[in-house]
Amino acid sequence: MIHARGLTRRFKVKRRAVVEAVRGVDLDVEQGQLVAFLGPNGAGKSTCLRMLTTLLRPTAGTAVVAGRDVARDPAGVRARIGYVGQKNGAGANFRVRDELVSQGRAYGLSRGAARVRADEVLGLLELEPMAMRTPGTLSGGQRRRLDIALGLVHRPELLFLDEPSTGLDPQSRADIWGHILRLRERHGTTIFLTTHYLEEADSMAERVVIIDQGRIIADGTAEGLKGDLAGDRVTVGVEDGDAARAAEIAERVASPSEVVVDGGTVRLRVARASSVLPEYLRVLESAGVKVRAAETARPTLDDVFLALTGRTLLESETEGGVGA
Incomplete structure (x- = not known):
């Protein structure tokens, strides 16, 4: 589902200095996998995500996502993936079901098909009671479920989730994860997500990829990484x-x-x-x-990061950087 080689992105800072936010990333993700992409602020994970979802053009390297080249066929990539960013995707003043119907229409569904699909994803994310409400009246957890529903309207093969549970209370976080896991179990959706919650990646993801300073420094199961690198x-x-x-x-x-x-x-x-x-x-x-x-x-995944870099992820979060 994802095949990237030498993926690189450089930024100019104040029109002169060049910062290499992502440095030659190689990445393969198989169909049906749930992959957690971890790294501190400035590590390059969001830049990688934006390149893989065609929101940012690579400076160098290649990436094929869902069978389409991100540089040569960005529209083909977008038609086959779902993307849920860190900010809410629905407007505050339109009804939830109408938002989902409009999303389906934007992806080329007929009006009737869009309505049917809207009802399907409302059921999938347990949002039927909220169908006639406006997004602005929903709780944080309900709005994140709506964001995921918007990303699923067109039945994508691959779903990107950027910090899907950040800012939610523990119960809402657990609820979101329950829906993510059921989505994968029932439909075989490939899920690639970023998260700051290491315990989520540890317990939920079957594979963990860690990036630091623009390079992937670890890739494997959580248990394997902890056993091999931290002890x-x-x-x-x-x-x-x-x-x-x-x-x-x-x-x-x-x-x-x-x-x-x-x-x-x-x-x-x-x-x-x-x-x-x-x-x-x-x-x-x-x-x-x-x-x-x-x-x-x-050990924890933070211990893995400490063993690899000499600092913890928590310490690294305060460092920041261009390639967040």
């Missing part, structure tokens, strides 16, 4: 005088990628905490090191 965390509390000894034992027994001593606390990063911790505790006991506390924690 589990093990925290053991001992007497202050035994901490250095506990760290030395950890180096021998646990094969950690990282050991940090903080007073009487020893923190390790290991491949599999569940198999490492029992043996580590046994050796500590045999060596006469008294353990006061021990716990393990699975």
Whole structure:
């Protein structure tokens, strides 16, 4: 559904300086996948999304989306994709059903077909009770469902969602995700989305792509990335005088990628905490090191970003940049 090679976008800042917002991105997305595209502000993810949806012409490289070239046949791409941006797409003063009918007409449906399709997507997104209301009277979660409905009127093969749940309360976010997952399950729609909520990408997406400074730095399942790039965390509390000894034992027994001593606390990063911790505790006991506390924690996608870049996504959000 998406095949991009060397995708690049440069911007001129104040008519002189050139900023390379996206730098040679290679990307493949198969039909039916749900892909989360992550990165801090300025990383280039929104610029990538705009190029893939024909809203911004690439400076260099190629991209074929839904079987059409984004540069040579942008109209063909637009006819086959749905795009839901960060801002609401419906006007505030027209009725919800009328907005959907107008969207269908814009995509070439007859008036009768547009009405039928409007009713279908109202049912799909559970918006029937709101059909005669104006978008301005809807809640934030209902308006986002309407935005998704607008993107689905023409039955696209591929749906792009740019921050679909940003600004919503937890219940509305969960509701939106429920609809996204049902859409994919029932209709096999390929979904490519950006999100700032790492826990959403972790639990919902079958594939995670991370971009930073205009380049893709990680691509895989959430579990695979966490296991390969971050590792589990093990925290053991001992007497202050035994901490250095506990760290030395950890180096021998646990094969950690990282050991940090903080007073009487020893923190390790290991491949599999569940198999490492029992043996580590046994050796500590045999060596006469008294353990006061021990716990393990699975890594997060933020840990993956930290392992790759030396900073967290939260820290990076404050940096900003041209290629947001």
